[in-house]
Amino acid sequence: MDGKLVRLRAYEKSDLDAVMKWVNDEEVTDLLGGEMLAYPVSSIAEAKFIEAYASPSDKQKNFAIETLAERRYIGAISFNVIDWQSRHAGIGIVIGDKSLWGKGYGTDAMRIMMRLAFDKMNLHRLYLDVHDYNTRAIASYEKCGFRREAVLREHHFGRGKYCDTIVMGILESEYRALA
Numbered sequence: 001m002d003g004k005l006v007r008l009r010a011y012e013k014s015d016l017d018a019v020m021k022w023v024n025d026e027e028v029t030d031l032l033g034g035e036m037l038a039y040p041v042s043s044i045a046e047a048k049f050i051e052a053y054a055s056p057s058d059k060q061k062n063f064a065i066e067t068l069a070e071r072r073y074i075g076a077i078s079f080n081v082i083d084w085q086s087r088h089a090g091i092g093i094v095i096g097d098k099s100l101w102g103k104g105y106g107t108d109a110m111r112i113m114m115r116l117a118f119d120k121m122n123l124h125r126l127y128l129d130v131h132d133y134n135t136r137a138i139a140s141y142e143k144c145g146f147r148r149e150a151v152l153r154e155h156h157f158g159r160g161k162y163c164d165t166i167v168m169g170i171l172e173s174e175y176r177a178l179a
């Protein structure tokens with residue numbers, strides 16, 4: 001699935017080396033939710049994770065992000081909790097290569113996911129949550145048309161203190177209005 005700068009494709013075993021370059025980088029993992037990457041990750045554990053992550057499921061659809069120009073792996077994006085009855089899905093995204101932040105790759109990947117969700121999977125709502133200090137991510141999601149829907153106060157603990165978590169979402173009707 002191609003955008004203007006990136007392509008989303010299935011994960012492959014051969015992505016392991018590229019993933020290991022960012023998965024233990026605290027500057028990257030501090031910005032992600034949950035505890036999963038709070039501790040050092042071995043290549044053994046990561047290989048198992050990739051195997052599960054790459055396997056199709058009704059509840060999750062996970063993709064590698066690669067540059068269109070060089071076909072180089074740069075990160076991951078997923079529908080991580082799909083609810084087919086209410087037709088909504090949560091999204092997670094990471095551009096693991098820090099040198100590529102702020103160059104439009106994440107926004108492009110998110111727009112491909114929106115196209116996939118609303119034009120192909122027939123979903124009704126997409127949502128995600130983000131630490132309040134992750135201003136780059138919030139700017140990217142707002143550019144895509146996501147709105148701030150809720151604040152979960154002091155929801156996340158990291159960097160020695162609590163921060164608020166912002167829930168952002170976009171409805172299918174809002175996506176259609178963007179076009």
Ligand SMILES: CC(C)(COP(=O)(O)OP(=O)(O)OC[C@H]1O[C@@H](n2cnc3c(N)ncnc32)[C@H](O)[C@@H]1OP(=O)(O)O)[C@@H](O)C(=O)NCCC(=O)NCCS
Nearest residue numbers: 031094095101102103104105106107130135136137139140
């Ligand atoms: C969040 C992420 C996916 C965004 O992708 P990206 O390719 O870096 O973002 P983009 O370049 O598409 O868009 C970022 C926007 O924020 C702006 N921006 C850049 N740095 C910023 C900062 N420190 N504060 C506020 N805005 C910033 C950019 O200028 C750009 O807007 P513009 O195109 O109008 O100029 C990526 O930065 C990333 O993976 N970060 C680490 C992991 C992470 O935070 N994941 C999300 C967890 S919710």
